[in-house]
Amino acid sequence: MIEFSRLTKRFGAVDVLRGVDLRIVRGRVTGIVGPNGAGKTTLIKLLLGLSHATSGDILVDGRRLDGDESYRAHIGYMPQSPRLPMQLTARELFGMLDDLRGSAGHADDTLIDAFALRPHLDKPLGVLSGGTRQKVNACLAMFYRPSLLVLDEPTAGLDPLSSAMLKDTVLAMRAEGTTVLVTSHIMSELEELCDDVAFLLDGVVRYAGPVAELTAMTRQANLERAVAALMIREVA
C-alpha cells in the first residue's frame, strides 16, 4: 500500500502538487491520468525519491519515506525516455545493475527473450533504435521482480508487438501480486491495464477509484470519454 498524504511540491513560484491525498492499493494496477502539467511525473518522482516534497508525506507499506533508499530495492521504474550510457552494451548494463543492487539474482532471461533482445545484447546501446532501447528500459524495470512497478508512458516508442508484450507482462506481474503505477496519455491502454484510476488536475486528485466506477459515475462508455467528461466538469 502506498499512501500520499497532503503532498505538495513547489518549483519556484509554481505549485505543481497542491495537497495530493491518494491511496494506491496493493496488487492492483493504478493509472494516473490528467492533462499535461497536472503533476503526474512529479508525483512519480516524489515516490521514487528523485525529487523532494515541499510538504506532506509518502508512506510505503506504512513506512514514511525519510531519505532511506532501501525501499527502492522493491521498486521497478521505467522512465519515459531513458538516455542510457551509449558506449555500453545491454549485457554490460544489465550486469552493472546486478552488481550495483548486490542481488545474487540476475537478469531474467525470459524477459530478454520475450522482448526479442537477445540479438542486440552485445551491441552498444548507442547503435540501437529508440524502440529497442525502450525494451532494454522495460527489462531493467522488471528484471528484479519488484513488488511495485512504476511505468511512465511505457509504450511510447514501442512497436505494436512489443507494446502488447509489455502489457501482457504487466498483467502477469499483477496476477502475481505486483502493485503497478502507470501514467499514459493513451486511455485505451490504461483501460486495458488498470483496475483503478487517479485523475490529477492542477496538482490535486479530483477522482480516485475503480475505472468501472468512474465510467458509471460519468455515464460514459469508456475511460477516455469518462476522463474527458471529468475534465469538462472540473474546468467548467
Place this chain on the structure above:
Amino acid sequence: MIRLILKLVRMQARDALRSRWIAVYAGFFLMLSEGVLRFSDGDAKAVVSLGTATLMVVPLATLVLATIYVYNARDFTELLLAQPIRRSSLFAGLYLGLALPMAAAFVAGVGIPFLARGGGDPAQRGAIVTLIVLGAVLTFVFTALAFCIAHWADDRLRGLGVALGVWLLAALLYDGVVLLAVAVFADYPIERPLLALTFANPIDLARVLLLLRLDIAALMGYTGAVFNRFFGSAAGSAIAATALALWIGAPVAIGARQFRRKDF
C-alpha cells in the same frame, strides 16, 4: 558503501574510457609532450612550456567536458537514483568515475614521452613529477567545480556559459587583476597580500608551485624570494598542500550537498 562507490567508479570510468573524447584528450597531451620534448632545448624548458599549456588546457577541458558529461548523464543518473543507492554514494561514484579517467589520461599523455626517454633529465625529475601531480590535482578541482555548476544550472547552455566564465576568470582575468593590483600598489610592501591572493586561485597556486620547483624564482626578484622562502619551508608546503586539498574538498562538499538536495 565504499564497495558500492568503487562499483560505480568502475562502471562510470569504463564508460568514460571508451568514449572518444577521453582518447582525444590523452592524445593531445601525448602529442604536446612529445613535441615539446623533441623541440625544446632541455627538459627544464620543456616543463615550463608543458606547464603553461597544462595550466590553461586542463582547467578548460575539464570544466567543459565534465559539465557536458553531467548533462548527458542526467537521465542515466535518474535511472541509478531509482535503484536502492544512497545519493552521496552515487555522487562520489559519478565524480570519481570521471575525474580519475581524466586525470589518468592527462598523466599518461604527459608522462609517456618522459618515460620513453628514461624519465627525462634527472635534475628536472622533481619538476616533471610536480607538473604531472599538479595537472592531476587541477583535474580533480575543476571536475568538482563543473559538477557544482552543472547541478546548479538546469539549463545546459547556461551551465556551459558559467563553466567558460569560471575558466576565463581563473585562467586569464585573475592574473590581470593581480597585475593591476601590483601596479597600483607598487610602492607598498604587497608580497604578503600577493601570497594570500595566490591561494585564492588554484591555477595561480599550481603555477607558483611549479615555477618554484624550477628555480626560476631567482628571476622573480624580491617577490620570488618571499614566495620561495614561504613555499620552501615545511609550513609553507603544508599550507600549499592543504590549500589544494581544500580546493578539491570544498567544491566536492558543495557539489555533494547540491546533489543530495536536487530535484531530478
